[in-house]
Amino acid sequence: MRKHILRVLALLIVIAIAAFAWLAWPDKAREDIAAVSGARPDITQPxxxxxxxxKTAKPIGWAQGQTPTAAAGLRVAAFATGLDHPRWLYRLPNGDVLVAETNSPPREGGGITGWVMRVMMGRVGAGVPSANRITLLRDSDGDGVAELKTPFMTGLNSPFGMALLDGQLYIANTDALVRVPYTAGATKITAKPELVVKLPGGGNHWARNVIPAEDGRTLYVSVGSASNIAENGLAAERNRAAILQVWPKDKTYRVFAAGLRNPNGMALVPGTNRLWTVVNERDMLGSDLVPDYLTAVELGDHFGWPWYYWGGYVDNRVEPKNPQLQQYSKRPDYALGPHVAALGLTFAADAKLGDRFARGAFIGEHGSWNRSPLSGYKVVFVPFNEAGWPVPGAKPVDVLTGFVNDDGKAHGRPVGVITDRAGGLLVADDVGNAIWRVSAGR
Incomplete structure (x- = not known):
């Protein structure tokens, strides 16, 4: 009897180990990433x-003289180096560039998800403390290199987005939108930031972006979800996974659009002033799902998160169900591929990178942590037509690559993208601690 019990226990242990190995075994992509990109991506079974x-690219930084690789007809050089985790960029009217040197606040939370997130953050070099600083870069002689690098604002709380409106500089901290008076040409601000509105903080997605709205009176503020699929309850997602519209004079806001798991980069498309955003979609449905995306956003839109993805595909993991929402879940306009971590977004309004990159969107893809093989880790361009929409049938075009070497290690990871006053493209690299400048020429 005792031997029989031991055999049964041994068999159960073998089954448990096999089941754990099956569950934990990395899922490998079965689709080419191009097939999961564009206006009509392949949406396969989860x-x-x-x-x-x-699966992450271990950060190793750049050796002296190393740079990313620019597309044919373009060249790349360092605009600024020696920064501390630069994530986001903003160009002031005089051409000065503000850089948010920032990172996630200390992460909390237990369970498998919390443990995985902490391990992953350490592996990709994102576990360093936040500098909580905005730095000013100035290229006075126009040679494409910043001669001045000086602290502009300090003592912030994981700052990210920055925007000027009516003489005030707005900064999106992780838990609040704040503002300070701005004087043209200033190289330092010491004024105490004034609270405009509080924002929900904590959780998985900490970065908050802000841009002026097309009406010239309000601001759009993006707030990512606290979780993957609301596994901590919907109450924890109040006013999250959304773009908020803020009235700064009244210090009030409303939800402008919802169901956006992690909207980050936002921009108004030239000519139409229509709001666009890039969004990081959900995890743990395999290496082929769900594509991150670029999309236009209108008041009242709901893009389905957490219940639905890509315009109505059901995520059966989410409880409670929400069947009424399915028919109203808006399909995104353009897929960027699964797990690319699309963060940066700017339009080519004043870019001078040749006809190929004259009309469309530049997107900074921070790179995957949960896909095999890796995806993202580059800057891409999505061509638009004269009407202000992605060109039918077009796929993303590589602009800046080479952030990951042949051994699968990361020299850097691109995040924010903007154009400078000379028409070059500036790219924040938070692992390489540099700002790269892409210009026309070889």
Missing amino acids: REQVIPTV
Whole structure:
């Protein structure tokens, strides 16, 4: 009897180990990433995971003289180096560039998800403390290199987005939108920031972006979800996974659009002033799902998160269900591929990078942590037509690559993208601690 019990226990242990190995085994992509890109991506069957695929590019930085690789007809050089985790960029009217040197606040939360997130953050070099600083870069002689690098504002709380409106500089901290008076040409601000509105903080997605709205009176503020699929309850997602519209004079806001798991980059398309955003979609449905996307956003839109993705595909993991929402879930306009971590967004309004990059969107893809093989880790361009929409049938065009070497290690990871006053493209690299400048020429 005792031997029989031991055999049964041994068999159960083998089954448990095999089941754990099956659940934990990295899911590998079966689709070419191009097939999951564009206006009509392949949306395949989900492959649900209890433990996510964790595949990251170990950060190693750039050796002296190394740079990313620019597309044919373009060249790249360092605009500024020696920064501390630069994530986001903003160009002031006089051409000065503000850089948010920032990172996530200390992460909390237990369970498998919390553990995975902490491990992943350490592996990709994102676990360093936040500098909580905005730095000013100035290229006085126009040679494409910043001669002045000086602290502009300090003592912030994981700052990210920055925007000027009516003589005030607005900064999106992780938990609040604040503002300070701005004087043209200033190289330092010491004024105490004034609270405009509080924002929900904590959770998985900490970065808050802000841009002026097309009406010239309000601001758009993006707030990512606290979780993957609201697994901590919907109450924790109040006013999150959304773009908010803020009235700064009244210090009030409303939800402008919802169901956007992690909208980050936002921009108004030239000519129409229509709001666009890039969004990081959900994890743990396999390496082929769900594509991150670029989309136009209108008042009242709902893009389905957490219940639905890509215009109505059901995520069966989410409870409670919400069947009434399915028919109203808006389909995004353009897929960028699964897990590319699209963060940066700017339009080519004043870019001078040749006809190929004259009309469209530049997107900074921070790179995957849970896909095999890796995706993202580059800057891409989505061509637009004269009407202000992605060109039918067009796929993303590589602009800046080479952030990951042949051994799968990361020299850097691109985030924010903007144009400078001379028409070059500036790219924040938070692992390489540099700002790269892409210009026309070889």
